[in-house]
Amino acid sequence: MTTVSHRSTPKTRRQGFARLLHAEWTKFRTVRGWVIGMASAALVTVLLGVFSASGSQSSCGAPGEACPAVPVGPGGEAVDDKFYFVHRSLEGNGAITVRVTSMTGQIRKPDATSGVRNVVPGLEPWAKAGVIIKAGTRLGSTYAALMVTGRHGVRMQHDFTHDTAGRPGGVSRTSPRWLRLIRSGDTLTGYESADGGQWAKVGTAHLAGLPATVQVGLFAASPGDLTVQQADLGGSIAAIRFAQATAVFDRVSLQGKAAGGAWSRDDMGATREPDGEIHHPGGVVQSGGTFTVTGVGDIAPRAEGQTIEKTLSGVVAGLLVVIVVAVVFITAEYRRGLMRTTLLAGPRRGRTLTAKAIVIAAVTFIAGLAATGVMVPLGTHILRSNGNYILPVSSLTELRVAAGMAALFAVFAVFAFALGAVFRRSAAAITVALVVIILPRIIATTSVLPTGASQWLLRLTPAAGFAIQQSIPAYPQVLGDHTPQAGYYPLAPWAGLAVSCGYAALALGLAVFLLRRRDA
Amino acid sequence: MNGEATIEVNGLRKRFGPTAALNGMSFTVRPGRVTGFVGPNGAGKSTTMRVILGLDAADEGTALVGGRPYRCLRDPLRHVGALLDAAALQPSRTARNHLLWLAHSQGLEARRVDEVIEQVGLRSAARRRAGGFSLGMRQRLGIAAALLGDPPVLMLDEPVNGLDPEGIMWIRGFLRSLAAQGRAVLVSSHLMSELQGTADHLIVVGRGRVIADTGVADLIAAASRGRVTVRTLAPERAMAALVPTGAAVTVTGGDTLTVSGVPAERIVEFLAANAVPFSEVAAHRATLEEAYMELTRDAVEFRAAGRETAR
Structure with a gap:
C-alpha cells in the first residue's frame, strides 16, 4: 500500500467533492419514491396550471367576438395610447413652446343614487396635458412628451415606460407653466419655465428610429378613476371609472419646418360604440391663440390583461411536493441511521452536506424547469385560445419567469433540506418549511391581511422569492392596484429571489454548523 | 499494508x-x-x-x-x-x-x-x-x-x-x-x-x-490458575484427606470438589493413600467465558451498584 500525503492538493480536493456529488446523485436516483415525487411535483404544477388556464375564459362583447387589438409600444410592451391630439407635421429638427394656464377635470364617482351618474369636478393624480412629439398617429408609436399632471407636477415621459420628474405643483391662471420640447435628430429635450424667460431642463429622451417627419402638438388625457373596495373575507374589488382632463394652452409657437394651415385633430385610440359614436370623446376648442383641449385615456404601459405568470398557478402545489422530497432526502438518512454511513464515506461534514444540497437543488431545478418550461408556453396558448389577452413580454422576461421559478424551486428545496438537517425529523422540518414558505405566500396573495402587511410578508419571509415570476413591473407613473393580490410583489424580481437565497444560505449554514458540532 | x-x-x-x-x-x-x-x-x-x-x-x-x-x-x-x-x-x-x-x-x-x-x-x-x-x-x-x-x-x-x-x-x-x-x-x-x-x-x-x-x-491460562476438579462419592473423606496437605478445597457440587494449590498428580496420590474413592480427577481448564466473567465481574457489579445509588 502506498503512503498517501496528508495534505490533499486542490485537484484531489475537487475530485473528492465531485465524488460526493456523484454518490449523492446515485443515492437520489436509486430511491424510486424520490424520483417519482420529483416528477409528480413537475406534473402537478403543469396539470393544475392547465386546469386553471382552461377555466379562464374571456370575450369582448358577444361570445367569440374578437377583442380590439392592443397597441404595442416600442419596447414590445402592451400600452394605452389614448389621448386627444391636436397636431401638425414637423419636418426635421424643431421645437414647440406653449403656456399652460389651467388644468381641470371631471371624475365619475360611484353612484350615490342608483342610476344617477355621480360626476364631480377634479383631476386624477396622473391626468396629463402638455406637448408631445410622436412618430405619427399609429397607436404605440414612439414619442416624447412634456406635461403637467394632476398631482405629480411637471413630467417628461417617453415611449410609455419612461418617466422623469420636473418641478412639482399644478397650474393656474396666476401661476402658469411654460413647456418647451425640442427635437434635434433622435434627441428630444424638455424644458419648463414659470415665466417664459428662465428655462429649466426637465429631461432628455433618445428615440431610436424617429422618422424625419413627426407629428408635434398638444395633448390631454386622464386615466380612469380607480377605487379599490375591501370586500368580505378581506378580498378586494378594484373598479375603474371614467375621468377626463381639460387643459388650456396659449402662446403656442412652433420652430422648424412645420406644416401650415389648420391643426389636425385626432381622438387617439378612441373606441366607437356600435352606432359609430365615440365613447367619451375628447375635443378641442380654439379661440384665437388659445386652445382648450379635453382628453380621456392615458399614454402609459398597460396593465389590463393576463400575465404569463398566471400560467404558473400550480407552482404552490408543486412546491409542496418538492419540500417533502427535499426534507425526506436527509431525514430518511437520520431515521434509518444511514447518516452515519454517509459521514463515514464523507467525514468532512460541511462538504458532504453541501454536496447533498447541490444534488437536491439541481434535481429540483430540472424538475421545476420542466414544469415551467412547458407551462409558460402551453398555458399562454390555452389562455389565448380562450379569448384572454396576454400582456406581451420579451423572450428574456419569459425566460426569467420560467427559469427563475425553477431556480426558486431549487432554492426552496435547499431551504427545506437544510431544515431537515437541522431538525432531523420530517414532520418538524416540513411543517416549518410550509409555514415560512407557502403560508406567507398564500396569506399575502389572498388578501386576508391589509395590503401593507401582505407586502411586508413578501419582503421579509422566504416567500419573497415569488417575485421572480412577476412579468409586468408596477410602474409608478401608472395608478393601479399594485398589491400582492393583483400579482404585484413589493420587491423587484431578482431582489425577491435574493431574499429567498439568503434564507436558504442561512439555513444551510446553520445545518452545517450543527452537523459539525453534533455527534452522529 | x-x-x-x-x-x-x-x-x-x-x-x-x-x-x-x-x-x-x-x-x-x-x-x-x-x-x-x-x-x-x-x-x-x-x-x-x-x-x-x-x-x-x-x-x-x-x-x-x-x-x-x-x-x-x-x-x-x-x-x-x-x-x-x-x-x-x-x-x-x-x-x-x-x-x-x-x-x-x-x-x-x-x-x-x-x-x-x-x-x-x-x-x-x-x-x-x-x-x-x-x-x-x-x-x-x-x-x-x-x-x-x-x-x-x-x-x-x-x-x-x-x-x-x-x-x-x-x-x-x-x-x-x-x-x-x-x-x-x-x-x-x-x-x-x-x-x-x-x-x-x-x-x-x-x-x-x-x-x-x-x-x-494467556487469558485462559491466567483464569485457570491450576484448579483441579475432583469427582467423588465421599466428598467429606476427600476433604479430610486433602486439607492437611495445604490445598484449598471448596465443595462445588454434590459430588464435586474444586481443589487448588496442589497439582493433580499429588491429589491422586493423597486420595489413593487415604483410600478415598474417586471417579475423576481433572485439571480444570477455564473457558474463555469464565475468564471473561471473572475479569468483568467487578465492572458489572460496580455499574449495577452505581445505578442503584443514582436512583
Missing part, C-alpha cells in the same frame, strides 16, 4: 451528561490478527468505535487509523471498512445500489461492487430492495460495504448479533481469512463466546476503560 493497518486509541474520555462513557480508553489494534473487543453492554465499545470513525467527538484523547485521524483520510473507505449497524439501510434501495453510491463516493468502479457482492454471497439478492432482507443478509451487505474499498483496517460492531449458526460460522471464517491477508480486524461483542475461536487477541473493556489487553491463550 502493515504501516496503515493499525488503530491507535489513546486516553479517550467522553461524558454523556453525568455518565462517563469513556474513561481513559487506550489500546492498539495490530495487523494480521483478529482482535476481539469485548465487554459488557455499556462498557464503551460502540462509543470507542464511533470516536475512531470520527462520528463522535471525544472530550479528550486521540484515535488514529494508520496514524491519522479518520477525518483526515482521503477516500476513507479505502483505509477503513466499518460495519456499525447492519439495519442502517434505505429500505427501498437495492443492495447493489446501496453499494454503488458508496463506491461512487470513493471513486470506485461499479465492477468493485459486483466483486464484493460475490465475495459475501449476495449475488442472487443484489437487485432486491434491502428493506426485504433478513438480518443475516443485512449483515452480509454491511460486510460487503466494509470491504468495498479493500481497506487494511476493518471494524465490525457486534457482527454476529442475531445471526443463525451458519451465518456465525461464515463470519468467523471470513474474519480469520481477512486477518490472514494482513489486515487489522477489530470485532466487538458483549459475549465472549462469540469471539471464541475467532479472535487471536482480546481487548476486554469495562466502565469505559481497558481491563485486559492480552492474547487469548
